[in-house]
Amino acid sequence: MLLSITEFLGHFHPLLVHLPIGILLIGLLLQWLSRKEKHASLKPAIPIVLLWGTVAALASCITGYLLSISDDYDKTLVSLHMWMGISVALVSLMLYAKEKNPAFAIDKRILSIGLLILVFLTGHLGGSLTHGSDYLTKPFKDIFSNDTLSTATIKPIANVQEAVAYQEVIKPILETKCYSCHNANKQKGGLRMDDSLKLMKGGKDGKIIEPGNADESEMIKRLLLPVDNEDHMPPKEKPQPTEQQIALLHWWISNNADFTKKVKELQQTDKLKPILLALQNVTAIKKEATDIPKTTVEKADEKVIDQLRQKGVVVLPVVQNSNYLMANFVTDTIVDKDDLQLLLQLKKQLIWLKLDDTNIGDDGMQIISQLTNLIKLDLSHTNITDKGLQQLQPLTNLQYLNLVGTKISAQSLLQLKNLYTLQSLYLYQTNVGKNDWETLRTTFPKTQIDSGGYVVPLLATDTSLVKEPKKDY
Amino acid sequence: MTQKELHNQRLVREAEHAVMRMNTRRHFLKESAMGLGALALGSLFGSCGSKASQNSVVFDPAHPLLPKLPPFAGKAKSVIYLHMAGAPSQLELFDYKPELMKMDGQDCPQSLLEGKKFAFIRGVPKMLGPQAKFAQYGDSGAWVSENMPHLSSIVDELSFLKAVTTDQFNHAPAQLMVHTGSARLGRPSLGSWVTYGLGTENQNLPGFVVLTSGGRNPDAGKSVWGSGFLPSVYQGVQCRSEGDPVLFIKDPDGMDRDLRKASIDAINEVNAQEYKEYNDPEILSRISQYEMAYKMQIAAPEVMNINNEPQYIHDMYGTKPGEGCFANNVLLARKLVEKGVRFVQLFDWGWDSHGTDASLAIDVGFINKCRSVDKCITALILDLKQRGLLEETLVVWGGEFGRTPMMENREGKQNPFKGRDHHTEAFTIWMAGAGIKKGFTYGETDEIGYSSISGKVEPFDVQATILNQLGFDHEKFTYDFQGRPFRLTDTRGKVISDIIA
Numbered sequence: 013m014l015l016s017i018t019e020f021l022g023h024f025h026p027l028l029v030h031l032p033i034g035i036l037l038i039g040l041l042l043q044w045l046s047r048k049e050k051h052a053s054l055k056p057a058i059p060i061v062l063l064w065g066t067v068a069a070l071a072s073c074i075t076g077y078l079l080s081i082s083d084d085y086d087k088t089l090v091s092l093h094m095w096m097g098i099s100v101a102l103v104s105l106m107l108y109a110k111e112k113n114p115a116f117a118i119d120k121r122i123l124s125i126g127l128l129i130l131v132f133l134t135g136h137l138g139g140s141l142t143h144g145s146d147y148l149t150k151p152f153k154d155i156f157s158n159d160t161l162s163t164a165t166i167k168p169i170a171n172v173q174e175a176v177a178y179q180e181v182i183k184p185i186l187e188t189k190c191y192s193c194h195n196a197n198k199q200k201g202g203l204r205m206d207d208s209l210k211l212m213k214g215g216k217d218g219k220i221i222e223p224g225n226a227d228e229s230e231m232i233k234r235l236l237l238p239v240d241n242e243d244h245m246p247p248k249e250k251p252q253p254t255e256q257q258i259a260l261l262h263w264w265i266s267n268n269a270d271f272t273k274k275v276k277e278l279q280q281t282d283k284l285k286p287i288l289l290a291l292q293n294v295t296a297i298k299k300e301a302t303d304i305p306k307t308t309v310e311k312a313d314e315k316v317i318d319q320l321r322q323k324g325v326v327v328l329p330v331v332q333n334s335n336y337l338m339a340n341f342v343t344d345t346i347v348d349k350d351d352l353q354l355l356l357q358l359k360k361q362l363i364w365l366k367l368d369d370t371n372i373g374d375d376g377m378q379i380i381s382q383l384t385n386l387i388k389l390d391l392s393h394t395n396i397t398d399k400g401l402q403q404l405q406p407l408t409n410l411q412y413l414n415l416v417g418t419k420i421s422a423q424s425l426l427q428l429k430n431l432y433t434l435q436s437l438y439l440y441q442t443n444v445g446k447n448d449w450e451t452l453r454t455t456f457p458k459t460q461i462d463s464g465g466y467v468v469p470l471l472a473t474d475t476s477l478v479k480e481p482k483k484d485y
Numbered sequence: 486m487t488q489k490e491l492h493n494q495r496l497v498r499e500a501e502h503a504v505m506r507m508n509t510r511r512h513f514l515k516e517s518a519m520g521l522g523a524l525a526l527g528s529l530f531g532s533c534g535s536k537a538s539q540n541s542v543v544f545d546p547a548h549p550l551l552p553k554l555p556p557f558a559g560k561a562k563s564v565i566y567l568h569m570a571g572a573p574s575q576l577e578l579f580d581y582k583p584e585l586m587k588m589d590g591q592d593c594p595q596s597l598l599e600g601k602k603f604a605f606i607r608g609v610p611k612m613l614g615p616q617a618k619f620a621q622y623g624d625s626g627a628w629v630s631e632n633m634p635h636l637s638s639i640v641d642e643l644s645f646l647k648a649v650t651t652d653q654f655n656h657a658p659a660q661l662m663v664h665t666g667s668a669r670l671g672r673p674s675l676g677s678w679v680t681y682g683l684g685t686e687n688q689n690l691p692g693f694v695v696l697t698s699g700g701r702n703p704d705a706g707k708s709v710w711g712s713g714f715l716p717s718v719y720q721g722v723q724c725r726s727e728g729d730p731v732l733f734i735k736d737p738d739g740m741d742r743d744l745r746k747a748s749i750d751a752i753n754e755v756n757a758q759e760y761k762e763y764n765d766p767e768i769l770s771r772i773s774q775y776e777m778a779y780k781m782q783i784a785a786p787e788v789m790n791i792n793n794e795p796q797y798i799h800d801m802y803g804t805k806p807g808e809g810c811f812a813n814n815v816l817l818a819r820k821l822v823e824k825g826v827r828f829v830q831l832f833d834w835g836w837d838s839h840g841t842d843a844s845l846a847i848d849v850g851f852i853n854k855c856r857s858v859d860k861c862i863t864a865l866i867l868d869l870k871q872r873g874l875l876e877e878t879l880v881v882w883g884g885e886f887g888r889t890p891m892m893e894n895r896e897g898k899q900n901p902f903k904g905r906d907h908h909t910e911a912f913t914i915w916m917a918g919a920g921i922k923k924g925f926t927y928g929e930t931d932e933i934g935y936s937s938i939s940g941k942v943e944p945f946d947v948q949a950t951i952l953n954q955l956g957f958d959h960e961k962f963t964y965d966f967q968g969r970p971f972r973l974t975d976t977r978g979k980v981i982s983d984i985i986a
Contacts, residue, residue, distance in 0.1 A: 255939075255940070255983070303558070304558050324688075326552055326686050326825075328552055328553075328554055329554050330554070330558060331554055331555060331556070331557055331558045331956065332554050332555065332556050332557070340686050340825065342686050342687045342824065342825040343687055343688060343689055343784075390873065392872065392873065412873070412876070414872075414873040416871070416872055416873060436873065436876065438871070438872065438873035440871040440872065462870060462871055462873070463871075464870075464871030464872075465871065466801070466867035466868070466870070466871055467801065468635055468801050468802075468803075468860055468863050468864045468867065470800070470803075470860075471634055471635070471860075473634065473856050474803055474856060474859075474860050476856075477853045477856070478848070478849050478850075478852045478853055479849070480843035480846075480849050481848070481849070
């Protein structure tokens with residue numbers, strides 16, 4: 013109980029420390045100003061301000077001491093900070109005495125300047141204790157180096173199986189999620205995690221890692237507690253590790269928490285393999301749509317877009333801040349030559365084109381084939397035939413081609429085998445014959461070919477109802 | 486001054502006087518009210534103008550439904566949300582719990598009841614084992630019960646969320662929670678947010694269509710597709726699945742298309758004059774609504790008519806032309822999405838299997854409900870897939886909460902049929918299409934399906950995921966109202982990145 017009261021009082025230190033800093037600086041400012049005749053009237057305020065500054069400094073010293081015994085900080089840094097703090101209190105007291113009694117034997121200027129320096133140094137040391145010693149200089153470091161440590165982000169690993177498990181997989185997780193409270197300067201719960209020996213040694217409450225037994229390891233237990241639980245780690249308000257990261261920590265501890273072995277030397281369950289693989293490409297988590305080119309393009313002619321819109325065609329950038337365009341003839345089902353000419357003027361920007369259910373036919377393909385940046389093309393339920401389709405060979409960027417409900421056959425499709433990037437090809441209700449599918453699949457090995465024609469069979473249960481069972485009573 | 490000049494002067498003064506007499510007290514009040522209103526409005530806008538400019542969505546009152554672009558490239562162009570109103574039992578569909586069978590008929594352990602509140606269960610209920618046989622299907626090995634014999638054939642297209650939780654155990658608030666992100670009335674629904682943010686590509690049809698079946702609207706009423714504080718044009722348009730899709734869509738006898746056009750033009754003319762005088766953007770919305778209604782008269786009956794679909798499609802979906810049933814609505818949903826409608830919301834009522842009568846019994850009525858949705862939902866997924874639409878259409882299936890592993894004992898007495906009470910701690914939702922992982926299961930419940938033990942998500946997370954697939958960051962997609970930005974997911978919500986391919 014007593015301990016908790018001291019701890020409680022100690023927690024006021026971060027609040028109280030700001031008082032002596034402010035009050036004493038005000039005192040010094042008044043002292044400096046009052047040297048001039050104009051501000052001579054400020055003089056009587058100086059001793060009062062200094063006295064209260066001294067009181068605040070003493071209160072800070074006491075709470076600071078209480079905090080230092082209840083929490084775990086770097087010992088040398090703490091003791092330096094403590095003695096500096098005590099000196100601040102002492103020097104301010106001396107300055108107060110000098111103000112009250114000018115006969116006091118020390119030079120006032122030395123005291124004032126000394127106090128000023130002490131206040132700044134003590135404050136800076138305190139800041140280093142709570143925020144880390146590189147807190148102040150960190151923004152500069154971030155500018156001048158791309159060091160992972162300072163920015164605390166996880167970098168992709170080139171070959172995850174060849175990587176040293178602790179160094180490249182586990183440490184970055186601890187670095188981003190644990191180190192801020194368990195490091196060389198600050199050891200919450202007496203635990204330091206940035207050093208492999210200290211990590212294994214554990215904290216105040218004992219070991220946090222039981223090599224080979226992840227489920228019994230305090231670290232894993234606490235990670236898995238509900239976020240609202242008091243003992244959950246990291247604390248609710250701090251960044252939380254992802255489920256995959258916890259799985260990785262669990263895996264590493266299960267494999268005896270080894271610091272030198274490579275990933276491939278440790279046992280890997282089927283569940284873990286995809287998680288490990290994902291580390292090779294961290295950006296995969298933030299998947300960007302590949303159906304928009306990475307390169308930029310100049311803005312399309314607004315007049316052309318307006319003309320198309322007037323005709324009822326939906327023309328829009330594919331995404332905000334992009335000049336790439338999509339066009340959809342959803343309500344304008346009559347595609348005439350003018351429309352096609354306008355599309356041709358958007359050749360560079362147009363990447364998605366929906367012409368489904370329009371009257372476009374083979375003669376339109378001559379212009380469509382010039383829209384070489386197209387990535388998605390929907391020609392379903394149009395009048396195109398083999399004659400038109402085979403003209404589309406130049407569309408080498410196509411990823412999506414929808415030919416549902418058209419009269420095309422395998423013959424023209426086979427001529428499009430140069431479309432290497434094609435990912436999905438929809439051929440439901442076309443003239444592709446039963447025997448052609450195999451040939452098509454070998455011609456387009458990387459493409460998902462959907463033949464459609466799915467049947468949902470009629471089961472007896474579809475048309476019958478379950479009746480209320482007869483009651484026995 | 487000649488006499489003539491005097492005379493003219495008198496005439497002018499008389500005319501001025503006459504004009505002044507026309508200026509009644511009413512005019513004065515009207516004018517000053519406008520002035521004061523403008524002043525008030527000016528100060529209102531002045532105080533929040535800088536804020537509003539941060540909003541990524543620009544609201545154009547003259548063309549509120551024009552398509553807009555998402556902030557980032559989303560996989561989904563449209564959404565079909567299938568809501569089983571009343572909350573289907575996860576324990577008889579997807580969440581297989583053999584351990585629960587062992588406890589069948591036993592008293593519920595105190596540990597499951599202490600500190601818990603249920604809608605109807607009182608005292609100590611009996612446990613109720615799974616009332617259906619389960620098996621694993623597909624390459625993904627997903628568990629599906631015999632109640633969904635068709636759906637089990639396409640599990641490799643779906644991503645199951647097995648550990649969804651909510652904090653509302655009554656239908657109306659829980660439905661509002663799922664669709665508006667708040668258990669209380671007044672927030673815009675998911676479909677409204679989406680049409681507000683993205684508009685819709687087909688200007689001849691509404692952007693947000695609602696279809697209901699099962700004989701009743703959902704308990705939360707029309708608020709569940711309401712626009713809340715968003716401009717009212719974004720509320721869901723409820724269409725009927727039998728008869729005219731929209732009431733009075735046909736011109737009455739004696740009114741032909743030209744006359745209709747002429748009268749709408751005249752009304753719009755008057756409205757345009759009114760707009761010139763008052764500058765109220767809602768008037769522009771009204772003008773565009775009239776225009777859309779006129780275009781819809783032609784477009785809607787065509788799209789909303791399932792009779793011109795070929796027979797094999799009817800066979801596939803198991804539709805019953807002429808009836809207002811779920812299967813018909815599902816087919817309509819496909820047709821609407823094909824025509825560029827942004828958000829189609831289906832509600833099917835009748836899933837509230839308490840066991841209070843045969844139609845609400847887990848071994849009678851519930852099975853019949855399953856039979857009425859199984860074939861058409863399966864057909865929907867396959868049909869979207871073969872048309873190349875599943876890549877950009879997000880299909881979501883679910884209820885508003887789950888059902889208890891205990892048998893319901895309403896007011897402490899055994900119900901006449903086997904049933905389960907409302908349960909907030911675990912239920913199943915699945916999603917498919919539009920960049921969602923295929924054949925995947927996320928989240929797990931304990932061995933009797935009482936609570937979620939891993940991969941726990943809440944409705945906010947599902948909403949965040951849906952918005953993410955459409956190209957929105959749910960934390961940045963806001964609307965300023967009453968002096969602060971509002972968002973669908975309020976202060977919560979995490980995108981369930983595990984189910985995103």
